[in-house]
Amino acid sequence: MTDSASFDWRPFLLKWSGEWADCPPDDETRSEQDTAAQRARWLGFPPASEERIVAMEARLGRRMPPSYREFLKVSDGWQHAGGFVWLLAGTAEARWHDDAYGLADTFEEYLDEDAEPEERRGAEVWRHGLQLDVESDATRLVMDPDGVGEDGEWAVYSWASWRAAPPRHYPSFFAFMQDMHREFHSLRAGPHHEGPVFVNDTTREQDALVDEARLEALRGGWGRAQELLDGAAGYGRPRAAGLGDQIRRLSGHREASFEGLVTDPRYAPELLPVLVAGQAARPYLDGSTLPFVLRGADDEVMALARATVELVRSGGYRYAPGGPFGEAVERARELARWGDTDEAWQTLREALPWWEPLGPDHLAPLGWVADPVLGPLLTSERGRELLSTPRGGQVGGVPEPTAGLDPGGLAWLADPGSLTSRTCYRFVLVEGVEPAELPERLADGAGAVLGRPRSFWEIRRSAPRYRRAFPYEDDEACVTVGRAGPGWSFAFDGAPAGFDRHQFVSPAPAASPGTRAVVVWCGLRAGSRGAFFHLSVARDGAEQYAFTYVDTEVRTRGEVPQALDPGRFFGGRGDGAEVERSLLEAVAREFGARLPRHAIEAGRLHTFTTRSWTAPEEAGSRPRVRSYWTTARPEDGQPEDGERRRLS
Incomplete structure (x- = not known):
């Protein structure tokens, strides 16, 4: 983990500025100020001297946290912090918020008696926090002088009216700026972004980490793979979310969209049943109602999705992969349908080394989760055991078997x-x-x-x-x-x-x-x-x-x-x-x-x-x-x- 106090801001900010300058705006126009920033390849301002920073601290009555202080020494403010803060405060603009927009009262109305201390702090901070947003898209940003960590950093809270969510919390200004760099990338590299392909050193680095995570997951190192994929997904890398969702679904999380993969004809026959299984029982869902994540799917995938919804709703879906693993799936189904669930799971687990992915971005057998007979075999512990088992032609350590679920007797x-x-x-x-x-x-x-x-x-x-x-x-x-x-x-x-x-x-x-x-x-x-x-x-x-x-x-x-x-x-x-x-x-x-x-x-x-x-x-x-x-x-x-x- 990077030490925020010793972080070298200048290379980071220069890299960010260059990536922004090389990326044309959505409307193909820039303001005069943005045009100057593009020409200079610099989103910042001249550095603040120590005297200027001390004067600001005297005005505010508090010494600034380490990462914000070091940032100011490189750039006295910042433009385009992410996608929604257009101008970030420097020494002259930073001021106490004093609940200027009545947010404290608004958030406190929604707190109940069991609210966690962090929730209460997220409401109170608007009364005494240091406001950093100068120009923004209805986004408010404050640093909390009372939320000080062991490293002396102040917590940062960000809230936007259009998010319909509680304020986001960051442990430091350094963490906030890192996330804003990821947000900038995510907005430019997302699957629905229109314009030239967004490619630079950061995207190439993150894509390499996605490839590393894929192999690590197939070797059984799903925990590290998940960390790498989550990091790449924060930068909007198109494969990261779909790969990470496969791990999440098997490790105990019910919600997964498999974005970027479920609309691929190679993976759709296996991922669609899993995607719709949790929604098929909802009475308002019919064959014409599909999850919104299927945006961009072609007619063939859309037709398959509608047919899959009806098949899953009727209980007629059967997971039927090919090859030796498919034969094991049939044996497991025969055991499970008569109640021998522990033996059925053992049959699936022992056959995992024979499983073959449908394509390079397929990490594990998922279709069986939607099978009405085989799906109930899955528990969080068993899912993690599956993920820890080498498969798809990779080698690695074999995990300890999970305990059986049937105690025997009556x-x-x-x-x-x-x-x-x-x-x-x-x-x-x-x-x-x-x-x-x-x-x-x-x-x-x-x-x-x-x-x-x-x-x-x-x-x-x-x-x-x-x-x-x-x-x-x-x-x-x-x-x-x-x-x-x-x-x-x-x-x-x-x-x-x-x-x-x-x-x-x-x-x-x-x-x-x-x-x-x-x-x-x-x-x-x-x-x-x-x-x-x-x-x-x-x-x-x-x-x-x-x-x-x-x-x-x-x-x-x-x-x-x-x-x-x-x-x-x-x-x-x-x-x-x-x-x-x-x-x-x-x-x-x-x-x-x-x-x-x-x-x-x-x-x-x-x-x-x-x-x-x-x-x-x-x-x-x-x-x-x-x-x-x-x-x-x-x-x-x-x-x-x-x-x-x-x-x-």
């Missing part, structure tokens, strides 16, 4: 942070049967098949609002399916209707011809009066044993194994979560089954609708009073979890 359902922690849930385990076969055993009608993969929240949003509060006779569950460990498949319902022990019909017998089936329905954290738990096990179409716990009462059928004896779990053993965990651990041990947490909570799994879990009342019988416990969420306007409701 006990995670009792964790306070699980999606089921404030509701009840139910699931069916079937032994020796593939997930795709479950509809034949649990759904009505011949030829029942699995539906498209959906997330936990997509299922919750599509469920009828009152279904979770009332046990209808047609209590059909929308379940997700997958593999539940060696030899088992599962069907899971994370938003069931209320439990009615009088009419509940376990699906275990219907699911068990030729094998075993296990059913669990748990609501132990519904409150002391509303807690319930049901377990039933069937083999070859007949129930072997079952028990139901409701309102401190246990009812059993058949010979329950000692390991699952309800007497071991109920009767003052702590709160509902503790009992729930113990029961789930026992069920997992007894059957060797598990449920994949990450796939259920964060992934997308195939779904189907089961037959009703509730038997109809007999015709002509008198309706009986039924007690059951709702799983409705408070935001639905229904009773809180565990509140008892009676219907006749």
Whole structure:
């Protein structure tokens, strides 16, 4: 990092002036003053003597910060500081701002009680800061005499009314001027700038750093590559932003525009799905509405973008690269769609050295992020692991694998942070049967098949609002399916209707011809009066044993194994979560089954609708009073979890 106190201003300012002089104005005209500056190749003024600087400090009553002092010794003021400050104050023009435009009161109105000290300083500084802008495009610039760093530098604040953003903060005048030099370059070199190509020593230097960053990223050094690319992007280098966005998207940042690359036909098929995936679910977005970053795209790319929006919105997008890596992607998708997300990620990670970029500015496989089945595999940690892995023909160190996301077993359902922690849930385990076969055993009608993969929240949003509060006779569950460990498949319902022990019909017998089936329905954290738990096990179409716990009462059928004896779990053993965990651990041990947490909570799994879990009342019988416990969420306007409701 450059020491601002020892920085040699003259070469820097001469270089800046020469670059400005060689760049014609947008309107092809210059003022008389600008013409003189161009001819002299100097945007500054004569240097200020020490006596002149001391006189200014005496007038203002403060010694100036080091970098501003050294600047004045080279140029007593400056023209065209960036794109919007046309004249920067020298010794004669610098003055205390005294809140000349009422900005302090304006900014303070928007502060709340939790405002950070830096936010409060950004409002107060306009009352006592040193004003440096003399002529500008509605841009105000002050140095803060109270915001002094260890190096003696004063913080600088810049605000423009047209930015619609808080004041920008710089740690010193030196940092501000460096950024203004970058701003000048960015405005001249941006992709939408019209005029001659902007080329000079600075642009060539930054472009070389972009090339260095690209190779560094492919070798796995994404952190240093990001720093180089961010620096080059500040100068408006056209490739830097698109390359940097690839790293940002995989390292945990959701927003990325891939500017300059997404409109390139080489990269558009892979980057467009990622770009629109976050917007596809928005109801106001249709096939004719595209992100503004597609400005400059040709007709072919625009047509592809519209088609991609519709494909992503419908859930039909599939990431399908070619070659050995593409084969690994297909294997990973097959694992992920049945819930084996950790193994799917391992498959992708091990295949990364085979990945081939689509062009020189392609840094990593990104299309899988938009794949509805593969996308949920990505976490910030996994993204950084991917970025740290050498690929695209480069070599480097191999990173340590990230930890798996599935804890195994069933006990995670009792964790306070699980999606089921404030509701009840139910699931069916079937032994020796593939997930795709479950509809034949649990759904009505011949030829029942699995539906498209959906997330936990997509299922919750599509469920009828009152279904979770009332046990209808047609209590059909929308379940997700997958593999539940060696030899088992599962069907899971994370938003069931209320439990009615009088009419509940376990699906275990219907699911068990030729094998075993296990059913669990748990609501132990519904409150002391509303807690319930049901377990039933069937083999070859007949129930072997079952028990139901409701309102401190246990009812059993058949010979329950000692390991699952309800007497071991109920009767003052702590709160509902503790009992729930113990029961789930026992069920997992007894059957060797598990449920994949990450796939259920964060992934997308195939779904189907089961037959009703509730038997109809007999015709002509008198309706009986039924007690059951709702799983409705408070935001639905229904009773809180565990509140008892009676219907006749």
